[in-house]
Amino acid sequence: MQDLICLNSLKKSKHNTSEKSTNEADKVRKCLHMQKDVIKGILNFYTKSESKLLKHYEPKKALSELSVKHVPSPFLQVTASPYLSSKITITSKIGGLEKSQEIKKPQKPVKNPEKNLEKNSVSIFKNRTRLSTSHVELKILKPQKPFDLWKYHNKINLDAKVFIIKGKYPDLRTALVRRGWVENPNIESIFYDLKWSRSARVPININDWQVYNHFPRNLQLTAKWNLCKNLNKQLQKPGGKSSLYFFPRCFKLNDRGFQRFNEYFKINYATSMVKEAANDMGKYHYEKVAASVQISKRWIGKLKYGIDEEEYGIVLNNDWRILSTVDQRMIGLYYAKCYKEENLHEAVLETNRDLRGFDPQYYINGSKNIWIIKPGHKSRGRDISIHTCIRDIYDYTNSSDLCVVQKYIENPLLINSKKFDIRQWVLVSSSEPLTIWIFKECYLRFTINDYTLSELSDVYAHLTNNSISKKSKEFHKAEIQGCMWSLGAFKEYLISEFEHDVWNSRIFPDIKHIVKRSLISVGNLGRKNSFELFGYDLMVDNNLNTWLIEINSSPAMDYSTSITESLVKRVMEDIVKVVVDYSTDNNANTGSFELIYTGKTRKKYSD
Numbered sequence: 001m002q003d004l005i006c007l008n009s010l011k012k013s014k015h016n017t018s019e020k021s022t023n024e025a026d027k028v029r030k031c032l033h034m035q036k037d038v039i040k041g042i043l044n045f046y047t048k049s050e051s052k053l054l055k056h057y058e059p060k061k062a063l064s065e066l067s068v069k070h071v072p073s074p075f076l077q078v079t080a081s082p083y084l085s086s087k088i089t090i091t092s093k094i095g096g097l098e099k100s101q102e103i104k105k106p107q108k109p110v111k112n113p114e115k116n117l118e119k120n121s122v123s124i125f126k127n128r129t130r131l132s133t134s135h136v137e138l139k140i141l142k143p144q145k146p147f148d149l150w151k152y153h154n155k156i157n158l159d160a161k162v163f164i165i166k167g168k169y170p171d172l173r174t175a176l177v178r179r180g181w182v183e184n185p186n187i188e189s190i191f192y193d194l195k196w197s198r199s200a201r202v203p204i205n206i207n208d209w210q211v212y213n214h215f216p217r218n219l220q221l222t223a224k225w226n227l228c229k230n231l232n233k234q235l236q237k238p239g240g241k242s243s244l245y246f247f248p249r250c251f252k253l254n255d256r257g258f259q260r261f262n263e264y265f266k267i268n269y270a271t272s273m274v275k276e277a278a279n280d281m282g283k284y285h286y287e288k289v290a291a292s293v294q295i296s297k298r299w300i301g302k303l304k305y306g307i308d309e310e311e312y313g314i315v316l317n318n319d320w321r322i323l324s325t326v327d328q329r330m331i332g333l334y335y336a337k338c339y340k341e342e343n344l345h346e347a348v349l350e351t352n353r354d355l356r357g358f359d360p361q362y363y364i365n366g367s368k369n370i371w372i373i374k375p376g377h378k379s380r381g382r383d384i385s386i387h388t389c390i391r392d393i394y395d396y397t398n399s400s401d402l403c404v405v406q407k408y409i410e411n412p413l414l415i416n417s418k419k420f421d422i423r424q425w426v427l428v429s430s431s432e433p434l435t436i437w438i439f440k441e442c443y444l445r446f447t448i449n450d451y452t453l454s455e456l457s458d459v460y461a462h463l464t465n466n467s468i469s470k471k472s473k474e475f476h477k478a479e480i481q482g483c484m485w486s487l488g489a490f491k492e493y494l495i496s497e498f499e500h501d502v503w504n505s506r507i508f509p510d511i512k513h514i515v516k517r518s519l520i521s522v523g524n525l526g527r528k529n530s531f532e533l534f535g536y537d538l539m540v541d542n543n544l545n546t547w548l549i550e551i552n553s554s555p556a557m558d559y560s561t562s563i564t565e566s567l568v569k570r571v572m573e574d575i576v577k578v579v580v581d582y583s584t585d586n587n588a589n590t591g592s593f594e595l596i597y598t599g600k601t602r603k604k605y606s607d
Contacts (some may be wrong), residue, residue, distance in 0.1 A: 074381040164183070213532060213533070231243040246517065281345050412541055426439070448472045577589060
């Protein structure tokens with residue numbers, strides 16, 4: 001525009017200028033056209049040689065609108081958005097064009113035309129001089145990624161972080177917004193930096209840089225048959241590292257798994273009889289007790305010299321015929337009285353003592369041989385069943401091979417005659433290196449009815465799931481309000497009952513050990529930019545040993561009671577502290593999460 005003003009002014013003042021001034025004006029006009037041609041050449045040069053100018057790429061200087069404007073001196077700026085731009089600065093004088101290091105094309109000097117012009121012309125040429133000696137900055141544009149285009153069209157700052165929450169997690173949303181994050185309300189959108197979803201499956205169209213709250217291989221922990229498979233691989237680990245010390249024996253009920261379970265069911269049936277006979281010899285037939293002692297001795301030898309995955313060869317056919325028959329007259333046809341000349345009671349006591357010393361699950365096995373069947377892909381206690389007869393177990397699971405059968409803990413620690421479990425939150429913030437955080441607090445879930453082994457079908461006496469307890473008519477009248485306890489109440493009970501801090505000295509260290517062993521058993525969980533919150537369900541027996549029951553993905557985070565409401569608010573805030581704050585600052589406060597392990601996992605694994 002200033003160029004046109006200068007040329008028009010020259011025409012209007014023709015009669016006041018000398019012939020020499022007119023010649024000088026023609027030279028200025030040529031200089032202006034030359035500058036215009038050079039600028040066009042620069043633009044053409046960039047479009048043909050874009051890769052050579054990438055070194056001027058400045059990703060942090062994204063611009064918000066298309067404009068051509070003059071800035072002081074004057075300053076010409078050509079920009080467009082939502083793009084990233086490269087910058088070329090051109091300094092020019094009346095006599096020529098002086099460019100930056102990238103482009104140099106000197107011009108011949110031209111004498112200043114101001115000297116011989118009249119006053120009006122002089123003022124015009126002074127403006128022209130300021131223009132010609134100005135800096136011309138060209139920001140040559142490169143298209144941004146689609147995410148930035150989306151931000152531009154939704155009027156979101158390009159530097160802002162975007163999150164998607166699929167489900168009702170108000171505390172998580174509040175924590176992210178407080179940190180300046182922006183929510184994308186379209187839960188199916190592909191534009192986000194972080195996404196939280198209840199679905200445990202990682203989206204197919206996710207990018208490597210996007211953060212998701214699940215790992216691709218989380219089912220290796222949260223699917224009951226996979227957890228069983230992975231922990232059974234640790235049966236032979238020496239030095240107390242075997243999974244038998246923290247995970248009740250478990251079998252997947254496919255063809256091979258049922259065969260193994262069938263053998264161990266018979267073994268446990270015999271050892272249970274030995275335990276009862278040690279207290280009351282007259283409860284069972286003489287020959288049945290003798291057969292149980294023989295089976296138990298073979299099993300003790302297996303335990304003493306190392307457990308393998310095969311239980312075959314422990315129970316002979318004649319042994320099981322004697323144990324399983326209900327017709328006492330038939331026993332003599334199957335078995336010779338090998339203990340006729342011996343003291344059977346002493347043999348029972350000695351065998352029972354050896355079982356206690358060598359079997360890490362001696363106490364939880366009890367004397368009733370009780371087993372619990374769980375569907376492998378269901379949660380909240382659905383379709384769980386408890387049995388003592390192998391035929392009932394077979395009939396119950398015959399229609400599906402996705403069930404697991406697990407040894408029922410027959411001697412749980414009871415509070416007010418109620419059975420309970422512990423819900424412990426665990427956060428894995430990285431799969432490689434495996435980084436495990438444990439929430440320093442937990443809560444207890446109680447059954448509605450008193451614990452008893454005489455009514456195995458009473459779910460209100462055996463299952464602690466809150467979703468089951470709420471269905472009972474006695475839920476609002478329960479002795480323990482909401483069927484839940486806080487950690488503080490549990491600590492007080494333990495101190496009053498055992499006269500020392502059992503939680504910090506024994507139970508919580510055992511929980512940390514169980515968490516580490518279970519996660520390490522899976523190997524690499526996959527995907528770098530994933531994290532996951534797991535809900536561990538654990539039980540304590542009456543000898544204060546802690547046992548892993550199962551691991552849940554996307555654990556319930558609703559406000560079922562005042563206890564869970566306060567804990568959920570804290571855990572959601574602290575998840576953001578670990579995932580968002582700690583990831584960028586190792587000194588950031590992590591709230592109630594304690595780092596318990598960081599290190600490598602097995603690189604080779606099989607699903």
